[in-house]
Amino acid sequence: MLCLGIEGTAEKLGVGIVSSDGTVLANQLKQHIPTEGIHPREAAQHHADNIPGLIKKSLAEAELNLGDIDLVAFSQGPGLGPCLRVSAITARTISVSKKIPLIGVNHCIAHLEIGRLKTPAKDPVMLYVSGGNTQVIAYEGERYRVFGETLDIALGNCLDQFARALKLGFPGGPVVEKLAEKGSYIPLPYSVKGMDLSFSGLMTASLKAAEKHPVEDVCHSLQETAFAMCVEVTERAIAHTGKEEVLLAGGVAVNSCLQKMVSTMTGERGAKTYVPERSLLGDNGAMIAWLGLIMHKAGVRQKIEDTRVNQKYRTDQVNVTWRPPCLQKTIKITPHPNKAHTTMGVWSSPVMTSP
Ligand code: ATP
Numbered sequence: 001m002l003c004l005g006i007e008g009t010a011e012k013l014g015v016g017i018v019s020s021d022g023t024v025l026a027n028q029l030k031q032h033i034p035t036e037g038i039h040p041r042e043a044a045q046h047h048a049d050n051i052p053g054l055i056k057k058s059l060a061e062a063e064l065n066l067g068d069i070d071l072v073a074f075s076q077g078p079g080l081g082p083c084l085r086v087s088a089i090t091a092r093t094i095s096v097s098k099k100i101p102l103i104g105v106n107h108c109i110a111h112l113e114i115g116r117l118k119t120p121a122k123d124p125v126m127l128y129v130s131g132g133n134t135q136v137i138a139y140e141g142e143r144y145r146v147f148g149e150t151l152d153i154a155l156g157n158c159l160d161q162f163a164r165a166l167k168l169g170f171p172g173g174p175v176v177e178k179l180a181e182k183g184s185y186i187p188l189p190y191s192v193k194g195m196d197l198s199f200s201g202l203m204t205a206s207l208k209a210a211e212k213h214p215v216e217d218v219c220h221s222l223q224e225t226a227f228a229m230c231v232e233v234t235e236r237a238i239a240h241t242g243k244e245e246v247l248l249a250g251g252v253a254v255n256s257c258l259q260k261m262v263s264t265m266t267g268e269r270g271a272k273t274y275v276p277e278r279s280l281l282g283d284n285g286a287m288i289a290w291l292g293l294i295m296h297k298a299g300v301r302q303k304i305e306d307t308r309v310n311q312k313y314r315t316d317q318v319n320v321t322w323r324p325p326c327l328q329k330t331i332k333i334t335p336h337p338n339k340a341h342t343t344m345g346v347w348s349s350p351v352m353t354s355p
């Protein structure tokens with residue numbers, strides 16, 4: 001069976017083709033580059049203008065015709081309404097005209113399932129860090145549960161807004177990573193609240209710090225602080241669930257400093273870190289196609305009227321019928337609550353909260 005998957009939750013448009021044995025036959029991406037923050041209607045217009053060409057390119061890459069496709073999947077949410085609707089309408093049109101089944105999938109779960117397909121991770125805790133999402137997710141009780149998440153902006157958005165305000169360029173993540181290499185540490189607010197994270201106070205404090213410190217130092221410290229917060233929550237999710245794998249997902253996860261910090265933490269716990277290849281780490285159409293395929297194989301069917309987009313589609317709203325229930329494992333180590341992992345090692349920090 002061949003599935004064409006359409007991703008269009010925010011500023012990126014992706015079309016992928018995957019076969020039921022898990023081979024990625026095509027994975028095409030086109031990105032809208034906004035001048036200011038992402039304007040949903042402008043991004044949607046970009047997607048509408050580019051989707052026919054991107055589907056053609058995907059079919060050419062896979063050496064297929066549209067008539068060869070057996071199933072069409074699209075990201076139903078979460079995301080920006082106007083962008084989601086472009087993918088949904090395109091998928092419905094293909095479904096009706098080619099008389100093939102249609103399936104709307106949860107974008108965050110697609111990141112996790114492509115990671116399980118393309119890395120040795122079987123039952124991981126996923127740290128999903130992107131421009132629009134920051135969540136720590138793991139499978140428990142036939143659902144993907146959110147163990148911790150941002151209470152305000154996503155980590156990638158924090159880096160993008162910081163870089164934009166200082167006119168460093170877009171996307172901010174890679175620029176901040178480069179500058180951070182030459183920087184030294186200065187204290188910034190560290191904000192973990194229970195299992196949740198907050199980045200907006202950190203971003204404001206970083207912009208203030210940039211008024212009196214070299215930008216390299218601020219970038220370095222922004223990364224160290226934000227990533228240590230993510231590692232702390234991920235570590236506690238591992239301790240709670242007893243799982244032995246961490247899967248990284250989302251555009252921020254390409255950051256080598258974050259990868260190193262997560263690996264240090266998992267190494268100390270006797271756990272493993274897995275990072276999918278770059279083209280499958282950020283948003284992409286192949287992950288949507290793969291989730292569509294496994295859901296379809298598990299018997300999930302949708303009528304057109306069930307394919308309405310859902311901007312706030314929660315990870316834990318999806319009934320995960322395609323995975324057998326996993327056995328609970330015993331908790332092995334309880335992490336120190338005030339311990340943070342940084343590239344400089346493990347340090348004790350006061351857990352500060354922003355107002
Ligand atoms: P989603 O719709 O899942 O929220 P997205 O539209 O933000 O995803 P992604 O490709 O998953 O798309 O992530 C883009 C984000 O990744 C941007 O915020 C960008 O700054 C960040 N990013 C890219 N490269 C790096 C890097 N090297 N270090 C840190 N962040 C990075």
Ligand code: FE2
Pocket residue numbers: 107111130133250282283
């Ligand atoms: Fe994503």
